[in-house]
Amino acid sequence: MIDVPDSHQDLLESSVASLATIGPDGRPQLTEVWFLYDEGSVALSLNSSRQKTKNLVARPQCSLLILDLDVPQRYLELRGDVEVTADDGSFVEKVGKKYSADLRATINRAMSELSFGLSRKKSTPLTCEADRLGT
Numbered sequence: 001m002i003d004v005p006d007s008h009q010d011l012l013e014s015s016v017a018s019l020a021t022i023g024p025d026g027r028p029q030l031t032e033v034w035f036l037y038d039e040g041s042v043a044l045s046l047n048s049s050r051q052k053t054k055n056l057v058a059r060p061q062c063s064l065l066i067l068d069l070d071v072p073q074r075y076l077e078l079r080g081d082v083e084v085t086a087d088d089g090s091f092v093e094k095v096g097k098k099y100s101a102d103l104r105a106t107i108n109r110a111m112s113e114l115s116f117g118l119s120r121k122k123s124t125p126l127t128c129e130a131d132r133l134g135t
Contacts, residue, residue: 002041004076011066011076012037019044020063021055029055035064036095042078045092056082 004012016032023029031052035044042064046053056062060081068074 002037002078008074008076011068011074012042014066014069018065018067019052020065021052022059022061023051023055024058033064034095034098035066036091036098038094043091044082045087045095057084060084 002012015034017035019031019033021029021031029052033044033046033052035042046056060083062080062082064078066076066078
């Protein structure tokens with residue numbers, strides 16, 4: 001279960017988030033991803049052929065940053081380890097409903113779809129006030 005203060009709950013309904021994974025060379029890789037907040041957890045549906053997926057399978061540590069696009073000084077960062085599970089198609093269908101997209105049509109039959117649930121180690125909600133930014 002992800003513990004997010006009421007002041008930042010709305011960010012869990014955002015359209016995109018930045019996923020940071022650790023690449024094979026040890027350097028961070030950032031990718032914009034669709035995500036779903038469902039039943040108290042954040043999950044991603046990722047194709048097994050993508051580098052971000054390979055990174056998470058090899059090293060489950062990651063960070064997910066959800067930025068308030070209207071107030072960029074406000075964000076929610078979730079850090080933790082992912083739990084990888086095979087998707088029978090039901091989760092990708094849920095994600096597709098959120099984004100009004102038929103994601104099943106884009107899946108190559110030779111590639112598998114995996115579901116990644118973030119097991120939170122730390123969450124950091126932040127809102128910077130204008131006077132603290134010198135504006």
